Amino acid sequence: MVIEVNKDVDRYQESVAFGLSAKQLIFSAASLISGSGIVLLLYPYIGITGSAYVAIPVVAPIALGGFYSYNGMSFYNVMQRKLHMMFGNKALVYVSTESEASIKTYQVVEVGKCKKSVRPVEQNQNKKQEEFEAMKKKMKSIMIGCIAAVALAVAGTVVYKIFH
Known part of the structure; x- marks a missing residue:
């Protein structure tokens, strides 16, 4: 005898009908009733397409209320928090x-305390500046090499197309 158990027991949901939970079934029915009511009422005046466009903004929040869940919060709780964050x-x-x-007083005190350590800081800054300049030269040569490689590839392609 084999009894299947969900691997994620926390996410287990009992289905009432059509694989939907009671909450999902209620919100589905409410959105279906409100949407069809809007479409049937507006169909003679603006046609099926127009009435569907009017019904969608009404039906969507109702349907999301039953199906949408984020970090254990319902759609309405999430929207309430978002609106509070935007406007509240x-x-x-x-x-x-x-x-x-x-x-300035603080800077004068610090300079007075650290007169001995000013030299190493300046040396460190000079060293960093030299490293930066060396890296800049290296980067410039790499960029020139890349541009030359692309130019050679384009020229080779053009020559190949001309002769074949």
């Missing part, structure tokens, strides 16, 4: 508590 949050503003005078 205040803008965060940073206001500095330091003035220019206090920053």
